[in-house]
Amino acid sequence: MAKMLGARWCPSALRSPLQVISFPACQLHVSRRAKNADQKEFENAVTQLKLLKKDPGNEMKLKLYALYKQANEGPCNIPKPGVLNLINKAKWDAWNALGNLPKETARQNYVDLVTSLSSSSASSSQVKPGADKEQQGSENVVVTSEDGITKIMLNRPTKKNAITTQMYQEIILALKAASKDDSTITVLTGNGDYYCSGNDLSNFNTLPGEIEEKVKSGGILLRDFVACFIDFPKPLIAVVNGPAVGISVTILGLFDAVYASDKATFHTPFTHLGQSPEGCSSYTFPKIMGLAKAKEMLIFGKKLTAGEACAQGLVTEVFPDSTFQTEVWTRLKAYSKIPPNAGRISKQIIRNWEKEKLHAVNAEEVRVLQERWQSEEFLNAVMNFFSKRAKL
């Protein structure tokens, strides 16, 4: 990593920029100019921030950094860093976006933000009564099982169901439990207006260790996640309730049926993100839709409507959004009445012809992605996404 970035980067940037967006709160002293009452609250907030158990993620850190600077120094008063100075440019953008926000307001917003982070971190660390590590799902991955159908629902609508590292693990657990429960079919769907906006782009910030360790653990997580879909023994159906992005699209080639609302779209912006295909799509998409159409999606990031995705074979059937849920669940309830063993065995005989190939494809896609995750193209793309988000 250090070699690739060359000597021109300051030491702190030799790790992934996603790690080094930090705010000076711990080092700088709170301004003498702060009023006493506010100063005490402000100082407490600065201390509280250091005690947070969970990393608040890049976009939150940018917000906190900007409010901290505005509270202490007022409107942004430093020259704009160069485009290649990614970390400081993202921080400058965040601070500059506050304009002439009064110091008192910035100070109060900072205190409020830290208070909300501290309370949510306290609640999420409490062990819920009766919870145990085998319990499937969580608030972001809701698992229900009835009428012979196990439903796994992505439930993070405020973030367009973007998949966090924890959600990957929860989906793996849910699939493993579904493969052994008494249901006949398993369904993956999303709650809210999106099916899923793919990988949460702040994930690298939550993975432990330096960039090399993050890339390694990210690769293992992705490989195990996709392997679960390759090996899943029962009929697996996607109920695509809205737009789908990235990995939520690429793994569709491993499902046994894909039912989409006509509001759904299918987008794989890998090259725009400095990444490369995953979910076995480098093999399944050409097979499903032909080389030219697959390349349009995977190389050029062409976004498909539900109708186009159906015409290209990625989607089994499209339904009007107004009747989507009713029609699809009526059909799935009928499907769940098939003899479970015959359903499972029929699924497996079709999958087993390619299982070994699919695992080899998955391994190679992960290997290539692990190189991409250390590229400037990827880091720039992620920084760009969050620096745009930092606008308050």
Ligand SMILES: CCCC/C=C/CC(=O)SCCNC(=O)CCNC(=O)[C@H](O)C(C)(C)COP(=O)(O)OP(=O)(O)OC[C@H]1O[C@@H](n2cnc3c(N)ncnc32)[C@H](O)[C@@H]1OP(=O)(O)O
């Ligand atoms: C370790 C395994 C790695 C596997 C690798 C997989 C590859 C991929 O999946 S690549 C694809 C990654 N996904 C994206 O690039 C999509 C990024 N998001 C967007 O482009 C837009 O959010 C959207 C087009 C999906 C929706 O835009 P819209 O304007 O309607 O809503 P927003 O205001 O942008 O989003 C609301 C809220 O949700 C946050 N968010 C949405 N998507 C993601 C995401 N993928 N990662 C992190 N956060 C996401 C967005 O930042 C907003 O949050 P705030 O309200 O806090 O600003």
